Amino acid sequence: MTRLLEKKLSRRRFIGVSSCALAGVAVGSQVKVLRALAQEGKVGAVTTLPTKDVFTSCGMCVNKCGVIARVRDGVIHKLDPNPNFAVKSRAMLCARGNAGTKVVYDPDRLKYPLIRVGERGEGKWRRASWDEALDLVGKNLNQIAEKYTRAGVVFASTEGTFQDHFFNQMAECYGSPNTLRHATLCLSSNIQGFSATFGTNPTPDVLNADYIIMSGANRSEAFITPDTIDLLKGDGGMRKLIYLDPRFTKTAAKADEWYPIKPGTDMAFILAMINVIVTEKRYNKDFVEKMTVGFDKLVPHIATYTPEWAAKECEIPAADIRRIARDFADAAPHAVYYQGRRSSFFANDTQMRRAMAILNAIIGNWDVEGGMIPNRSIAMTKHDYLAPYYDDIPGRLDADSVAYLSESDGSWSIFRDRVLEGKPYPVKGMMIYKQNCVASVPNRAKTLKMMAQMDFICTIDVTMSDTAWYSDVVLPEATYLERLDPPEVLGGIVPVVAWRQPAVEALFESKPCLWIMQQLAKRLGPDIADTFNFTMEEAIEHQCSNNPKILADLKSKGVYYEADKPVYGSSYGKPLKTKSGKIEIYSERYAEKGLDPLPVYSSPNVVPTGKYRLLVGRHAYFTHGTTTNNPYLHDIMPENTLWLHPQEAARLGLDDGRLVRVKSAVGEETLKLEVTEKIRPDSVYMAHGFGVLSKGQSNVYGVGGCDAALIEEKTCMISGNVAMHETLVEIFPA
Amino acid sequence: MKNKRYAIVLDTKRCIDCKACTVACKAENDVPVGRDNYRNWVDEEKLRGTYPNLGQSFTPSQCQHCANPPCAHVCPTKATVVSPDGIVHVIADKCIGCKYCQTACPYNARYYNEVIAAVDKCTFCSHRVYAGGMPACVETCPTKVRVFGDINDPNSEVSRLLAKNPSRVLKVAQGTKPHLFYLT
Structure with a gap:
């Protein structure tokens, strides 16, 4: 737990000389108020408020695209893409990025610290001063530490706000091992499956690949930069996109071939491709010999996984599987089986990702142009601190629950179960930073039950999420356009450093995360407070101290990078971070842990007549549940619907547009039916982010249905990732 | 902007219907x-084929900046004008809100803006263009569907795209001479 403070933070003044001025922001912010006062003659005309362009980073999703905030008279008028950011974002800004102004000027945003006065979830609050609210949070954290242990408080955090590090620092310095992050609702099985094979989770070189197979990734709607843009380069040209998805998405509309694969059978498709490539000796023999271990064990393992066998599982014709496998091998090494990002589909997801990794490995696309490239980073000085030492703290609550548990991420569903059991020890406090666990963790009723047994819950957010709604204290954070944030390396094929500087002063009484942590730390004792004894400017300067060009470029261009093109082959000649130092087709480590060392297929649960598999997925307008209430984005899609194939709608006698009740083993939701051929007859789909419980989200409160209320929380026992596609539902007229 | 004729060329095959153009324009x-207020939009075309053989196209659009604009012809107060560079404008102060132009526009490209109490529509972001920039929809588009430029300049990208590729305009039979060109 203890870290050494390598170097005391410099106390030198942070000098801000930049074409994107920081000066002058103190004047501007509540401009509408000022204007109103001016009209009433109470203050002079508002002519001194700044008009300027500010380089910053988008905060609407994971991609953190470069933005130029156009500020007019102290108000952010427009967010434009930063052309200097083209190496990562291709100099674009999507609908969400453009809607960022409405995050700042949102009537629904949190304005002041709030303390609950009614029952939890009743929505009765009173405005409090920061001092009073923080005193209450501090008192409760100290009480829980006293009464139970410091592990009795769980710290649940979002990632990628660039200030989440300070929240996690608070968790460590307070002394709780229990942090929960989003990974087990998202990509932990992906990371596990690819890392077990390559020692890392590489990035597909979409820009230079000639042949891309995409399954479980909807890149034209679930944006990842630059892949979403690069994917289209070959539209009508060289590049071929084979797309497997039970839904006809926007990506399907752009693909050369779309196959509505039976959900949960992707591994059968992949194993059959491996079968064809191996038995027809189309793999890269030289590469396999030099760079991999366990190929000899793979050959007999895949013998029965023929295309004819797979066709029965995945409902893609054997002839197509065989042709795709041959074309894929022919295009090698400029060919990738694109693994996507979110991998919380089925409980066997880690092994499915292993199969994907092995398929990529045998065609020899590792770390070459158009193949799978290990991510690169940019060196920056680490923010460090000396965390206090406590000698009476147990390990993580969810320790030893799955084969590979991330110490910093935990496993959300398993953690929740153990809180409810009270074993091995009680967890009675929640500190939440912009995570919306009520809306995002499957089985909402169980999450609410877990929260109901907490002594204290504090949520920090910019908006009244469902999770904030069920909290005792809600603290308003400044939005991403109002903050100075530490620079952050966005790793990838071409890594960049991004950062944020405030376009306008924080509105109302909102404060950045660091300030909130510093004020809270003072209430938790001098040892903790000492670790936060620095300013943001000092932290930034320290971080950039190894390379002054980073800060100079961030100020003058809004981005820093060292190469604008991919660098290939840097991993060759060095051992990979696997046990053997090579690509592990056969995993010794898995064998030692009693896991299948080669991916073994198992069929998904059967969908009986009258039931449907519930699918989740993305739209380009929404980032999980965080943007459905944004006025601009709400205009695009004001509610969600349940997609159902016409054949099944006719069978059930249900018309398009009517209200239906959707019932699973854990919940029931009501929403409108959308009869569409864009989905398999055995599946239904609904968008995430609706069916909101919080009246603080005025556009989407009570509108549509909440998927998390329906999904059961089956969990991958290798990675701890939840499996969101294992839930079956029934549909009734409402 | 003498001797210029602005136009937009669209490669709809690149459109993924992400609505970035729509939000960028609104901001x-x-x-x-409000869902009824828009200067540009993306149409989801009817699904082609039957499951599982499906196809779909997405068509972004906006005011066509017609050379023969019916909206201008019907306006009783001459609030709609065409600048020498081809951009069709509404002069808000002259607009009496009769909405004849909305009815006359074959592209449904106009809406009534309650805040300014006038009919409003795409201006090719002339305020940005005259300052050396690009229309917001063009600049922000993730997949670069739209290209904006001067078709009177034979070396402009729009001219080169129109020379190289066949294109079409919407509702050609109406004789409006639109200046949004869709590559085919």
């Missing part, structure tokens, strides 16, 4: 929030 041009 840039202070288009009031």
